[in-house]
Amino acid sequence: MLRYWTAGESHGPSLVALVDGFPAGLAVDSSAIDAELVRRQGGYGRGGRQRIETDAVRFLSGLWRGVTLGSPLALEVVNRDAKLERLDDVERPRPGHADLPGAVKHLGGVRAVLERASARETAARVAAGALARQLLAVFGIDVAGWVTELGGLALGAAEGALPELRTRRDSSAVYSLHPERDAEVTALIDRVGKEGDTLGGVVEVRVDGLPIGLGTHAQWDRKLDGRLAQAVMAVQAIKGVEIGLGFEAARRRGSLVHDPIHYDPAVRDTRQLGFTRPTNNAGGLEAGITNGQPLVVKAAMKPISTLRKPLESVNLLTKQPEEAAYERSDVCAVSAASVIVENVVAFTVAEALVDKFGGDSVEEMQARWTLFHDLARRR
Amino acid sequence: MLRYWTAGESHGPSLVALVDGFPAGLAVDSSAIDAELVRRQGGYGRGGRQRIETDAVRFLSGLWRGVTLGSPLALEVVNRDAKLERLDDVERPRPGHADLPGAVKHLGGVRAVLERASARETAARVAAGALARQLLAVFGIDVAGWVTELGGLALGAAEGALPELRTRRDSSAVYSLHPERDAEVTALIDRVGKEGDTLGGVVEVRVDGLPIGLGTHAQWDRKLDGRLAQAVMAVQAIKGVEIGLGFEAARRRGSLVHDPIHYDPAVRDTRQLGFTRPTNNAGGLEAGITNGQPLVVKAAMKPISTLRKPLESVNLLTKQPEEAAYERSDVCAVSAASVIVENVVAFTVAEALVDKFGGDSVEEMQARWTLFHDLARRR
């Protein structure tokens, strides 16, 4: 059972992800994790803090000479802007944040809540996911995410192989697949930023190379669609999740939704077992189980809640109307969200991989992968 | 810790929900659970099976003279159409179902999978949710769901108090809030059914009367938004989940998304603590915590996967192309989905209520509810 939790406040000493149940024998590329952390800090529209930090992961445990031991891994990302002790409480809760409900829940102040609810915490989730995807890579499972909408601008479809899409994305200032639209998008961000407002958007993650049979249909809390939805919706500022066609599936007839099943013995990829689908409207999941098609997950990110031109709020001490607090913030973090969602999806898929193929050692998982596909093909 | 799991196949002896951690001292109205079960069987567009069964719950445990004991409750819904032993295996997997991925996963046949993956299982989830909402009702928390879109037809907004909306919904053949549109909708269902095709739609659930402070921002796997998304996406045929504005939030500016915080000492509802919001775009959740506004969850249901005019498939024994199997099925089950999603949302909210106020006895929970609001107001 692969699982993880995080700890850490926005301005505390560090962020930590504790990853438990990770198989032994994986040579970890720490710089690839750092690359995801740096990508999370980027994207046009980010504020000053991203220039203060250059995140890098440090392993407090779980590795020997760069290889996983099978023990829990504690991944630390140090906060270079650690200053929590010097920060004061906040009296004017920001609409859209945890500020008000969190303070009421804990019968305490706003600082106690906002430090943990901050999107900075997602650095730890990215670190965990970027580790997990290295396990996926051993099995030829590849994960990538990008921005498909920003501030209402639809930025075009995702067609092609993941390596090619990744190259295009990495040349876009906003992590879209259409860098030729960047000028239009950054102009919008600039304009909205000048007005003291913020923007959201939609991100998409695709996972290629999945076998048939990850997840289960058998119990509601183990279905892979539900677990993905939880992991993605639990990312700060996400308000919607779709798998495959998502809401569009609700608007089509069945004959135009379900992906016909074909069989072609010439299909070389053993994980397909010869089955092909002319379409992938299901987004790779049927009844909570991967079907050998690419997994496609979309998520809607609301605009940043901290506005330079603040919203109406209330002073919690005086109960008088005041403007919401403003701490240095971004105009738009949809690019970052694409990195976060990409990595939490990667972790969730790795959980399902470990559920199916075991988690003691990479060597045994690989032998079982081959065994499973042999057994399945023989049927 | 309130939790539940289900067991049961579509044509097996019975469906069971085991509910653990339910507080002692609640007088259960079993007929109200039955009413939800019957509602789940209804809605225009359902097939023959719904006429065979008239579901009713039986408590195998957990009650004494109709009152919860604090022990686990085993809720049984007997399958009147139990005939699993006489049913044969299926060789032609239905696209959109668990049939193919499930059979491959388990190195077995299709029957072994489809019986459990069937939407009939949701009767057990409805029973558990319909029990949980009776706990919510003690605290004035009310839950209702309806259909907002069917087959691409948008059926109008939800405005008004829940009791009134419920009345309107219950007079609609498709569980929408606009029975005046029923003729249009049922005509569409009839037309599509005659063509051997199926329809999906969108359902919405609203929870009124929530206090501030259910859920948490502190750990990804305990955030209420993520837990709701899991519970809803794990319902058969659901492919998208939204909270509040959902994807629409991604397309608006921050100043038009976040709900301003006002304070009005004259607000009588103690659970509001005087805070009001002129809008509810967040759908009642900020950072995974309820904010005292109505919770609003939407879900997209794909069309039924079993088509009378079957899709292309493959015979698993011969590997030759054949039409997918057809077992008696519905043209449209979006109305039923509204009942299911309503009840899984109810259960998830009850989990969060028990997390916050404890689960030993209703009496203690009620005293703590008052205590919490007293403490919170005094701050």
Add this chain to the structure above:
Amino acid sequence: MLRYWTAGESHGPSLVALVDGFPAGLAVDSSAIDAELVRRQGGYGRGGRQRIETDAVRFLSGLWRGVTLGSPLALEVVNRDAKLERLDDVERPRPGHADLPGAVKHLGGVRAVLERASARETAARVAAGALARQLLAVFGIDVAGWVTELGGLALGAAEGALPELRTRRDSSAVYSLHPERDAEVTALIDRVGKEGDTLGGVVEVRVDGLPIGLGTHAQWDRKLDGRLAQAVMAVQAIKGVEIGLGFEAARRRGSLVHDPIHYDPAVRDTRQLGFTRPTNNAGGLEAGITNGQPLVVKAAMKPISTLRKPLESVNLLTKQPEEAAYERSDVCAVSAASVIVENVVAFTVAEALVDKFGGDSVEEMQARWTLFHDLARRR
């Protein structure tokens, strides 16, 4: 992930075990489960109720033509003595029972607690364990338990092969391995029973045929020693748990405790990988991982808390001293405890087996078992 929970009161309609994560493809011998249920009802010293019930399991789900589907299994044991609705509350809590602490905890009455806390609930645990051991049997893993002490009488050691020990046990009136001592033991039970008093004892469970490598050392809540201790201590009336030498290990020097490691390529049993141990003081577990030796678990059962010659108690309504309530009860249930502990150990070991070898299908588990031992031997 194999897991289970139970529901059911002593005099309610039925007891239920919901078993989730059980692999597909096992042909279940329902009569073998019934045999364990009947054994649980036996043993010299039992009271009247055991003559009312003859427990038998009924599968509400999870089977098709007697074979597991990979879906959750709901096992029902009907209470023939169901009469909860007619029973009154109890005002005089019995020392040693949940009566007083449970009533206080739930701010309720004693009936609400004692019905669930009753040892009758263990019938559901036995059913779940008796199912799980059928999975173990596929891998040549055999489980048996017996009484080693009763009322202070030490009944002799366990030496020999399990089938032989099982035969001896089954010929003993008290499920010891030394039926020649039965007369002595039953005389003690009779004498104590006449005095209105009760007796406890010690039971032992041995699991043969285990592979090396079940369980883990890596995280405290996944260690197999801890999980076994939880499962056993959570059985009604158990107050002590030992693995291997247990407390005796604390009294010896290290050189007389730890089991030397030898290697003999002639060992035929592939699961041993050639390693042998001249002793088994560890009881088959080192650092929470099975080491290929028999697992040995002991448990101490306190005497039955319900005494015919009642203990001092207090009337909860009047707060005046009164004798504790007496409901029909046993003088000694140590024989039953041996059955219960045997079966909860079996379930816990099956959990660890599924953790290591996966839980999708018995066919895949078997292939992986062979694969693992091949890989391990090649090193």
Add this chain to the structure above:
Amino acid sequence: MLRYWTAGESHGPSLVALVDGFPAGLAVDSSAIDAELVRRQGGYGRGGRQRIETDAVRFLSGLWRGVTLGSPLALEVVNRDAKLERLDDVERPRPGHADLPGAVKHLGGVRAVLERASARETAARVAAGALARQLLAVFGIDVAGWVTELGGLALGAAEGALPELRTRRDSSAVYSLHPERDAEVTALIDRVGKEGDTLGGVVEVRVDGLPIGLGTHAQWDRKLDGRLAQAVMAVQAIKGVEIGLGFEAARRRGSLVHDPIHYDPAVRDTRQLGFTRPTNNAGGLEAGITNGQPLVVKAAMKPISTLRKPLESVNLLTKQPEEAAYERSDVCAVSAASVIVENVVAFTVAEALVDKFGGDSVEEMQARWTLFHDLARRR
């Protein structure tokens, strides 16, 4: 829901405990945690490493100005003897350790396993428990542990109030309650150490000030007796766990085991609700629920597995007989075990406290504590 996990290897950079679900508003005394860490390193019979390290906790998260935020706390204990990268693999597995079963399980080497299985990991558990007991202290719940047997020497009973017992224990070189026996004990340790052998012992933990009603009888995996047994048995080298009389209870008649219930309105401690017990054979737990009496848990520790005069083993590369590896180790660590068991018991009790009284804020927990005792007394 309060929970924790650890990470860290014996010679890796640091040990980490991630504590999730800890209530907001507790002023943490970090030096009291350090004191427990230092106590864990002490006790007569320890080897060289304890002189290298002087453990101290560092909070990577969860605190603001020394007060808990309600967010997860990451507690780090740095390894001053961090040198894992320079250490080689080990070919001669030590009997009694994870070495052999762990290496086989992971198809890897011994180093990968022993670093995590090492008792050094318990420093993280002690840190977590020492944090948790500060929460207990707010409610007047006090925890202390000591050595009752060492190398077969019974060191006398525990009678008196905890503060007094703690003083006596802290003046004993081996953490027993009878420092007058120290000379005898240390002489034994010296003698056995000179012979290259090791010693185990028995430790006891007592928790005073518990309310009635922590834990539950309702589900096997939530019973407090089972959870305590898991936590304690999962401590390195523990092979037996007892609650209250433990195995002695199996040898007495019921009338001499169960603790009579009396009522005395003059009892001042509100948590007793007027109920008294002339004995505490149950060790404070009836049916998995605290009964207001002191909790008493005993644990048996086997002798250290690493012997200076090594046991027989096998070279894993050559499969030839060789002596087991020897790394610097202790002759006896029973004193340390008393600290570890004390702190894991403290954590487990804190879990049950949070289950009963909630975990959002200390302020709310305190108000609920009063409320509960008011409601319970009024019945």
